Structures are given as C-alpha cells and as structure tokens.
Amino acid sequence: MQINVTSADDSCAIALEGDMTIYTAMQCKEEMLAPLQDCQTVAVDLSGVFEMDTSGLQILALFLKETDERNIRVRFSAVSDAVQEFLSFCGLSNILGTAEAGTGVH
Amino acid sequence: MDMDDALQTFIAEGRELLEDMEAALLGIEHDPENPETVNAIFRAAHTIKGSAGLFGLDYLVSFTHVVESVLDQVRAGELAVSTDLVAVLLTSCDHLSDLLSWVSTGEENLNDDMQRKSASIEQRLSTYLSGSSVAADVVESSAQEADAAAAEENDVCAAQDAAVSDQDLWHLSLRFGHDVLRHGMDPVSFIRYLATLGTIHHIETLWDELPAADKMDPESCYTGFEISFISDESKETIENVFEFVREESSIRIFTPDSRREEYIRLIQELPEEDMKIGEILVRCGTLTRCELEAALSSQQQSDESLKPIGEYLLEEKAVQPEVMSAALNKQKSVKDARPPEASLIRVDAEKLDTLINLVGELIIAGAGTNMIAQRSGMPDLMEATETLSRLVEEVRDSALNLRMVQIGATFNRFQRVVRDVSQELGKDIVLKISGGETELDKTVVEKIADPLTHLVRNAMDHGIEAADIREAKGKPAQGNLKLNAYHDAGSIVIEVSDDGGGLSKEKILSKAIDRGLISDGSGMADKEIFNLIFEAGFSTADQISNLSGRGVGMDVVRRNIEALRGTVELDSEPGKGTTVKIRLPLTLAIIDGFLVGVGNSGYVIPLDMVVECVEYGAWKESGSNSSCLNLRGEVLPYIRLGDYFDEASSGQRRERESVVVVRYGEHKVGLVVDRLMGEFQTVIKPLGRMFSRISGISGFTILGSGEVVLILDVPGLVQEAESYFSEHEKRAISA
Amino acid sequence: MAKTVMVVDDSASLRQVVAIALRGAGYEVLEACDGKDALSKLSGQKIHLIISDVNMPNMDGITFVRELKKNPAYKFTPVIMLTTESQEQKKKEGQAAGARAWVVKPFQPAQMLSAVSKLIMP
Known part of the structure; x- marks a missing residue:
C-alpha cells in the first residue's frame, strides 16, 4: 500500500494506491490520520484502491468521523469502481457525499 | 483432468489405504495397546469416507461411517480389541475393497447382493456400538425436532399475528465479533454470499461501536449491519451463511412471519439507542412506523411473556457439537505416522513400460553405434561412444529401478x-x-x-x-x-x-x-x-x-x-x-549378456550366471568319453551347444573351442562354444508362442548390427546337463 | 482478478475434486499434499483462502496453520479446516492456532464451494 500525502498551507491531498484490506489497515489508519493534524481541507484520491474489505471500510469510517469532529472539509477527488461498488453494496453510496462538508457516519 | 481421473485416483488411493488398514488390523492383535496401529486403521476408514463423500458415493460413505464409529470407540479406549472384533473389521475391510471395485463399475447404486452384504456387516458392527457414538445423531435429530417444533409454533403465531409487513421480508441483525477480521473473516464477504441466496432489500451499516481514533484498533471489527432480505431459502440455509462467525458474533435472524414482540426484544437488546434501531427497522421495511410506535409503547410488557421469543432469536449456540462426546476428545492425530507420500508420485505402469522399451531400443542402437565406432578406428569417436554407452547403462539402471x-x-x-x-x-x-x-x-x-x-x-x-x-x-x-x-x-x-x-x-x-x-x-x-x-x-x-x-x-x-x-x-x-x-x-526386461558364437550363430548367456571361461582342450579328459570335465579337480558336467542346437560344424572347431562355466543356484555346468565374443547389453524379447517350447532358449534379442541372436535358458540347460550327467554316471556305475 | 485458494490435503483425489469444483467457479487453485509442502509453496504471493486437512503426514494441519499465522503475508488469510464430526479436540486446537472455518468430511463439492464463497466471493 502506497499512501502519498502532499500538503500546502492548511490543505493536503492524500492518494492511496493498493488494497485497503486487513493487511494494510494499520498502515492506512496511521498514514491517513496523521496529515489531519494541521489542515483545514483534505482531498482524498481513492482511484488507486482496487480491493476493499470491512477493515478498509472501517478505516474510511474512522477517517470521516475524525474529520467531522475536527471540522475538516473532506473531498474525495477520485474513487475507483471497486471502492464505489463496495460502498454501494453496503448501502453507503452516499458516504463520500458531494465531497463537501464531512459527511456524518450513521 | 476431470472427475473420472479424480475417481481413478480415489480408487487407487482407497486400495492403498485398505492395505494399510489390513496390515494394521493384523498387527493389532499382537499389539492392542499401540495407539498408532488403531490410528492407522481409523485413518484408512476416515480418509475413504472423506473422499467418497466428494464423489457422492453414498453407499460407501454410509458403510465407512459405521466402521469409523466402531473404530472411534476403540480409539477412545471405550471398546477393547477382541479377536471377534478384528474378524468383523477384516470382513469390513474386504467388503470395502469390493465396494471400491463396485465404484469402478460406474453404477450409481449397489445391487441387492452388495446391499445385503453391507447391511449384514453393518449389523454386526453395530453390536459393538455403545450409546455414545450415536449421540451425535441423536443430538442432531433432537435439534431438528426442536426446530420443527419452533417452526410449528411460529406458524400458529403467524396466524394470530398476521403479517408484520406487507412484504415477506427476512430481517437480519448482525453484530460481528471483534476478532473476526483477525481470523480472516470479512463480514461483507458473508453478506455478499447472502446476496446470492436472495435479494437484499435494504442494508444499513452501523459504526456506533467505532471508538475514537486513539483507541481504534484497525484489525478489530466494530461494524454491524441491519439487513432486510427477500428470499425463498430455508431458515437453516440463511443461518448457515454465518456459520463460521456465529460463535463469536451476535447473529439474529427473523423469519418473514416473526412477531412484533421479537422486534421489540431486538430493539431492547441491541446496544444502539432504541429509537435509532426502530428507525432502521422502519427504513428496512421490516416494521411500519405504526407498528414501531405500537411496539415501543408496549415495551412495558413483562419479561415472562417475552420469554418464548428468545427461542425465535436464532442464536445458534444451542446445537453445538461439543455435546457429542467428550470421551472422543482423547483422539490423537494419526496421519503423522503415514509413510511419506509427499516424495512419491503415481505413474501409470504403461508409461514405465514404454520408457523401458525405449531404453531397450536405445541400448540396441547404442551397441550398433559402438560397433561402427570400433570398426572405424577413430579414437575420438570411440571415446565418445564409450561415454555414451556408460550413460546409457546408467539410464538403463535407473529406468529399471523405477520398476523395482x-x-x-x-x-x-x-x-x-x-x-x-x-x-x-x-x-x-x-x-x-x-x-x-x-x-x-x-x-x-x-x-x-x-x-x-x-x-x-x-x-x-x-x-x-x-x-x-x-x-x-x-x-x-x-x-x-x-x-x-x-x-x-x-x-x-x-x-x-x-x-x-x-x-x-x-x-x-x-x-x-x-x-x-x-x-x-x-x-x-x-x-x-x-x-x-x-x-x-x-x-x-x-x-x-x-x-x-x-x-x-x-x-x-x-x-x-x-x-x-x-x-x-x-x-x-x-x-x-x-x-x-x-x-x-531381478527383472524380466534387460540383462547384461555374454555373447558366444556356435557355428554360424550367436547366443547370449546372461552375464550374471557366467563364472569363468576356460579353454576346452586344456581340461578335456583326454581319451575319455565322459560328459564331464575335470576342472581343477572339480567334476563339471558340460553341454556342447553345437550338438545341442544342431549347428553346422565349421570343421576345425575342436581346436579352438572354449568352455563357458555357468552357475545357477548351486549347480555349475560348462557350455562348450566355438567363439567368445564379449559382453553386450541385451534386451530380452520374448519368443512367440510357436517357439516357447524350444528347450534351452528363453528369448531372443537383436544386436546392434541387426542380427538376431537367441538367449540361452541357463536354468534349463543346467538342469538338463545335470540329469544327463547323473543318468550317464548311473549307467556307468551299473555297467 | 481471480482469487487464489490453496488446497492442502494428503488425499490426491480429494484435492482434485475440490480443485475442479473451485476452478469451475472461477477461483485459482494451488495444491499441496501436507503442511510442509504448503509452507514451501507459499512465497509471498497473494493467497485469499486456504483449505487444509487436519491429519496429514509430515506436518499436520494444526501446526501448519500455526506456522502460517506467523508469516505476516498470510496471518489474516482465512483457513477452512477439514474435520470430522468427532474431532472436537482438534477443532479447539485449530481455533487456538487461528482457524475459524470448518467443513466436515465427507462433503460434497458444492458444500465446499459454498463454504469458500462465504469467505471470499470469486
């Protein structure tokens, strides 16, 4: 799993490349949450994620919950078909929202 | 590869296992305490049963099941090994072998005869079975009865209560155990499988248990689902979707005709807020808003009246096979003692035969090349063919070894x-x-x-x-x-x-x-x-x-x-x-031969029977008409191959004749020949039926030059020389 | 991309039948005849699921799973163990080693296929 973070001022971009599964959950949690320390807006690119399982989904949920609590604006710049399919199967098609304000978690 | 191949593998495998089983059964009488022996027997029955099930060979499964049950008791120390028991098990072993033969006929069912035999042996076996081994079945069937009873009650309730919802919706309330992800179980995967059994009407993913970031372990599961589901499958089938996680998870499944009270119970039991669950149930279409309100307002109902609902909440823990037989826990792993299969491969015997035949041809071709090389007198070529024939020899040995x-x-x-x-x-x-x-x-x-x-x-x-x-x-x-x-x-x-x-x-x-x-x-x-x-x-x-x-x-x-x-x-x-x-x-195919010349023909003597070669003239008893040589003081009967095979004499032969001394078992005989032509590798080709009665000959072979030579039947010749010799001597004595 | 299942059992016929069923459903199948063989064939490639017998020569299924779970590349790979209804003790040992899914021998190919599909869809 390759997680690239680029930041400028108070915004950052996180791009994930690889599987969001139990094998990478630990890494995903650490590297996706770390940039949230000092930014106001964050753009997430999930176009490189080709496999997702429940643990990947949980990391995504945690990420959304954290950004919501910290009032960070999240935008999903790109989402792969695999992730989109997984989310809609779980009844979560709208979880990534219109990419504006932190979409709440049920 | 298809199922037929697999079936052949199964039959071969089964036969081997039965051989092991028989050997172990015979050993067990002498050493009844040895757990390895019991395990070996058990393993054979067990493995056959396991694979037979895969091929849908029910008659084999049911028979081995009974055998296995008896063996299981022996293994657990509940049943002592007696001569009678061994006899029944040996009979079972024989019958299993018959059943395997039956498998190869491809018939789906047993004929009456075989069926009767199975039944009678099963009968004999079952006299050894005590209560405990059938316990599993009892538990199972009582569970089924309970299920049936529950279903019946359900029907009554459904009639009283009418449909909860206008759609026949199942409702599944799933809270997975914290460790499921660590064990490689992915909850969404189970739900995907569920989706193949019907249609997911509505699904909600819940993360109420998700802790704050610093406390969240990414490898733990915090996810729950509420699902409404349309399906014609049985309750059991739907329950079984979650069979691998139900022990550590909370899986609640409501049949389409579940009563309102059950949902009230659910709402109360789930960790999430009552209202929230209620809303989810409404969104799922499981309850109507009106029903939800009615349900929530009737929450004050006494626990007592809710008690039977507990039975409807299909938490599986009741029917755990743990009950089956604590005694069986003494089992030990048995397969470890098996001879290592890993290093063996199964090869069709025909393939080996083809290989040996080819090696035979190779030897003949090699001999031909050698001869040409010798004739050409080119040192390089001779050296090369030398190496080649050494390699061919090695190939021959290892090829023959394959058949050993x-x-x-x-x-x-x-x-x-x-x-x-x-x-x-x-x-x-x-x-x-x-x-x-x-x-x-x-x-x-x-x-x-x-x-x-x-x-x-x-x-x-x-x-x-x-x-x-x-x-x-x-x-x-x-x-x-x-x-x-x-x-x-x-x-x-x-x-x-x-x-x-x-x-x-x-x-x-x-x-x-x-x-x-x-x-x-x-x-x-x-x-x-x-x-x-x-x-x-x-x-x-x-x-x-x-x-x-x-x-x-x-x-x-x-x-x-x-x-x-x-x-x-x-x-x-x-x-x-x-x-x-x-x-x-040692082998029937190839021998090292010693080529000799008699008259105008060549004959091959198997080299391992040749003791030595001596000059005929040097050891001939001069003047005597004896059929024996006096070889360094030893009396040696001999046969003149030229006379024996009626080879046309080449005139001056007597001057240069040699004796090849051959040994077979304890007998030594001399064979008088005209020429010694050296060692050859020889592929034995059988004589046709026409010639099979010719005495003194066991086969023929083709030399590198293309010439056909006969292979001597040394045992036959030895015997003949011996009997001729003793007759002769007897006559000499009686005369 | 097809998901890969490894079948570990000392019965060649069982492996063959399971492999036929799984390939038919769209899985890739690797075979090994015992625990040792299986470990030697695992070299970091992605394996989505392992089906393993308990009683095997050289290395039994329990030891195999224990070893498997030590390898970071496979510690979360689900394992279906093949067992008999009377192997409660083995089941406990297997659970301690990290196996959670069990299929009881004898089974039909379809049963195995459904057990596999519950854990990983093709």
Missing part, C-alpha cells in the same frame, strides 16, 4: 492369509517376515503372489503339525512360518520355511513310484527325492484337507515360477521343518 518395488507389501499380505488359515485349521501359527525391503521387478512381484500363497498354505496345512502333536514332540505349541527374501548373484531368493514335521522321504518315494513318476528310488539324493513333489499330480497329505488338497499341486507352483525364468527347490529335515527356495531374476 519392495517385496514387503506382498509379504505383509500373508499375515492375513496365515491368520485366516490358522483359524480355519485350528492351529496356532505365527508368520515372521524378513527381507521385506528386498526389491524386485513389479511384474515379478505381481506374479509371485499366487505361487507364494500356495506354498504358505501348504506349509500351514501339511508342514506344521497340530499343537498337541508339536507338544508331544517337545516343540513349542505355536508353529512358525517364515518368509524371507534376499539378493543373490543377480537373482532374488524368496524362502518359505516352516518348523513343522518335514517331508517324509519314504512317503514321497512310494507315492512317486505309485504314480509312475520314477521306477526306483535308489541312488537318489535326498534333495532330488524332495523335489519330486513338484512333479505333476503329487500330494503327500494323508488327508485331503479343505485348503491345499484341491488338486492344484506343487507342479503348478513350479510352472508359475518357471514362467518367470525362476526356479524352485525344496529342502527338508525330518522333525525340524521344510524350506522352499524360490529363485527369480
């Missing part, structure tokens, strides 16, 4: 024969096996089993005395039978020996004279007398017994062995026992 199998497996089969026969005869006989690791060609092994069986039965029937007679003679009451094998001078020797009464020379002689086999026994060596029993139509037993007195005599044994280019001889000591020695060639 240990004789142990064949020997071990006799444990069963000895056991059965000694019971039949009421004698106490124990079989001792040695040299089981001795290897010989697979085709030889296959063909030796029959003659060996005959010899073994014969030894038990006629050789070893009844216990009382033995004791009267001061021998131990238990009779000993020995099977032994070893390599000797390019052949394998198999010995069957007993410590019985030995053969009576007088009886043999009188019977032989009676039958007109000989006219008079005088001057015959003991060994010759004993070996008379291999003559056609000979039986020395006073009583014709059920076993070996069926008219199949020892002559058949001899014929079978001779067909393998082997010999058989017998030695006996009165009161001490009898030993039958079978000598067989």
